[in-house]
Amino acid sequence: MFKKVKPYMGEYMSYTKKAILCVCIAIIFSVLPYFFLYQIIAPLIGGQELSLTKVAMLIAFTAVCMAGNALLYVKGLSYSHHSAYNTLKNIRISLQKKLEAQPLGAIRELGNGRIKKVFTDDIETIEILLAHAIPEGIANLLIPVIVILAMFFVDWKLALLCIAALPIGMFAMGMMFKAGTAKMGAYYAAGAKMNNTIIEYINGMEVVKVFNRDGESYARLENDITSYRDFTLAWYKVCWPWMALYSSIIPCIALFALPVGGWFVLQGWSSLADFILILCMSFAVGTPVLKALSFAGKFPQLNYKIDELEKLIDNPPLKQSERDFEGSSHGIRFENVHFSYKDTEVLHGIDLALKEGQMTALVGESGSGKSTLAKLLVHFYDLNGGRITLGGQDIRDMKIEALNDQISYVSQEQFLFNTSLYENILIGRPTASREEVLEAARRAQCDEFLARVPQGIDTMAGDGGKMLSGGERQRISLARALLKNAPVIVLDEATAFIDPENEEKMNAAISEVIAGKTVLVIAHRLHTIKNADKICVLNQGNLAAEGTHDELLRSSDEYRRLWKAAEESAVWEVRA
Template sequence: MFSSVRPYMGAYIVYTVRAAVAISVAVILGVVPYFFLYRIIAPLVAGGQMSFQTILMYVGLTALCLLGNAVLYVHGLSLSHKSAFNTLKNLRIALQGRLESQPLGAIRDLGNGRIKKMFTDDIDTVELLLAHAIPEGIGNLCVPLAVLLAMFFVDWKLALLSLLSLPFGIWAMGMMMKVGMDRMGAYYAAGAKMNNTIIEYVNGMEVVKVFNRDGESYARFERDIDYYRDMTLDWYKVCWPWMALYSSVLPCVALFSLPVGGWFVLQGWSSLADFILVICMSFSVGTPLLKAMAFGGKIPQLNFKIQELERLLEHPPLKASDRDFEGAGHDIAFTDVCFSYKDDEVIHDVNLEISEGQMVALVGESGSGKSTLARLLVHFYDLDSGSITLGGQDITNMRLEALNDRISYVAQEQFLFNTSLLENIRIGRPDATREEVLRAAHLAQCDDFLERMPNGIDTMAGDGGKMLSGGERQRISLARALLKDAPVIVLDEATAFIDPENEEKMNAAISEVIKGKTVLIIAHRLHTVVGADKIVVLDNGSIDAQGTHEELLQSSETYRRLWTAAQQTAEWEVRA
């Protein structure tokens, strides 16, 4: 039952065991006063007498037991929470490691909302199970079972009567767990869908407002929230009757022993003293047994939750070895490369060679596979078939870190962390000095906007780099690449957000970045790559043609069409 969580507990399982022992002793101390009560009642019922000092002694012992119960219960919960939160830490770290090994496509399919819910909400719910359900469930179950066993040594007939209510309660609880588990998967799926919708609604609010789509967007927002509400209520509706039944029947251990046991006494089959003792013991069993059953219903969720978290990241990790880069030079070769997004093949038998020091441009219509090929080179995904080599070494036959050390990837949309611009650039080479970072920023043409910043390069970028424009973020990312100084550069629409005034500066910065490098550049603006050593024309995931600009104008109808469209776009203007 605890097989899924055990690997994440590590050495802290000892704290959980100690917590269960402490809570068990606490429950025992909570049961003992009922025996003191029996010691007080039995002589009075039998017509005997008891001194005031004796009664006072039992009252004092009862107070000590209740105090011990409170102290040990709190101590047990303290230990269990220490174990729980360290287990959650281990779980989050383990899931983070698995997340990093996942292809980026699989991560994008999950959605930000699902990932956020997984690392916060879902894992936090595990805390209740670890900190309470396990130690309290064990402690509150073991003691009632021991008391019920002791009843057999007092009077086996009365003990059997006390057990008669348990099968009904356990059956009701089993039914509740069965119908609840059947709907648990749909319930969690509804929660994940709601989280993704909420995040999409918040992130897209600007677009929604600008285009007056409030009604449509809110309708989906409301629909998914209503669906989650309905799934939750449906889950509870099927569980409520069984919950009510077992919570009513289970604590009533005296349900049969009180009336039938009284008749046994009248018939002389049981003694009055034994009857009183069994009744007192029955009253002591009800509360802890009910607690144990309440937590017992939650313990099966523990495995389900852990397995569900692991299942979200069960996509096979990227193929890689523990070898360093051992290639000769930095030639790049795509050989019979095929790749699919899910079941849709988007790259078909691509063969491409890029010599060291060569600049190769990928061009083609949107959706032709340009960015996908670039991402395959930096190993964002595994191939369906074929191979990609760097310096003759397959990229799957080296550590991902070794590959990343040799490639600088500058994407169209760059993410900046909410730290200083200096630290954002320093991500390219963490050991770089301040002077080296400033020089990279200068070469990336960042000086003009850094001068406007209140603290210059020490200005905070804001969440996601919101303090900068799209073009400014791209120049910061270009400064990262300059600082990294990798031998291979991949530019995926690196000038997409550059305005005409700054395009010349960016081209000068890119010239600095690619000097002496092996370069793969993806561009929609064909005039920016006419000087490339080789231009590769992609069409629907396949290579249509390759050559220089002049050669392609002569030999490729697809390239001529793209070039004509680019020329017409350059001459396009708005007229009043």
């Protein structure tokens, strides 16, 4: 347990040690009153005289021990919480750094629900283990061990009777751990699946309502919630009988000592004074042992949670070096590029050159690999084979930050932070002046809707940009890319949500922005890219043809089919 968590604790391990020491002393203070009680009972049984002064002194000692117990317990928990929360901070920072080193595509595949559960729920539950289970569990186990050893010095026969019940309780505890650990993986998997389904259900509620799919969507949500409930109940159902057995037996440490020990006294094998002392000491054993064992059940969870965290971030990091961009130009080459999503290859040896200063368009049916090529260029994933170069330099042979400085990537869905539109655009180049941000917004055709919103460019975007329409969000994203002014621009269906009235303005703005830059455009509306310097036709992960619009109309059956479909859709209308 400590081996796994120690690297994350770092310097705060000393606070945990202080916490264990304070709690140990606090529990010793809680044990001493039983010995003071013996000092009062023993003379009375032996017929000896007991002065009121001695009784008052023993009562005063008891009060001091109770106060010391409270103060040191609180101090120990203060140390342990300080260590725990700083350890959680270290775990989250470590997780964040390792996630950042992984391919962005791999992070997205984890799902928002699972990442949220790990970063908040799973890591937060470790706090209970670190702040309570470790200091209290160790201290509550250590003190009973010391007391039991002391019992053997008083009367070894009575001591054996006292610990005779412990093996039965420990056996029940072990069976509970064994049964519970076997179901732990399925339990946490069900929890992660439920979280992902809840987030998907909430995000997709609009679609569900519009298409009257409430029953189907709710059925899936209900099924996953029910599965989580069933796993939880099954886990507890297995553990409950053993839990009831050990929680009943362990506190009754005098289960055998009281009747059999009394018989020993009657037979003269043990003295009455020793018998009373052993019984007093037994009260200092049962409750701490039970409390220690209640924390023992948390330790497998700690191991499991840390294992899950490490598995989550165990994906190979993104291949990159510490070099800056050293390319001789901003031309791009895809050389025999192979790529697979899990076990399914979606790109089969793509060879493609994008000349510097020219626009290259990718067209093809959905699922042909267009967006995948764009994501590979911005290094969302590592290749399975081949390489991609920028200016002759392999994109894996530079820092991801250096690559990002060279490329502006605008996708169909761009995320806006819940801050002002001005600050959302400023992300493109944080050092830009306000005038430069306003100019980028103007060139991205944002003026029209900025004039409508209450505070103009200082209006809040809302969660995920919900205060804006899809087309407005795309224009903010384009303004962000304009401000960045990178030499390479990737537009992945970047004008998909632009309405017809603003499409011409947007195309004019894009034409201004991409002048003199290396541009990769992905579009389904072919008429928007007919003037591209080169059009590449993808078909089921293969490069089927490339050339200008006129050349492809003459030479490519696949392009002619796509163009015919585009022309037909352009004149499509709803008729009564």
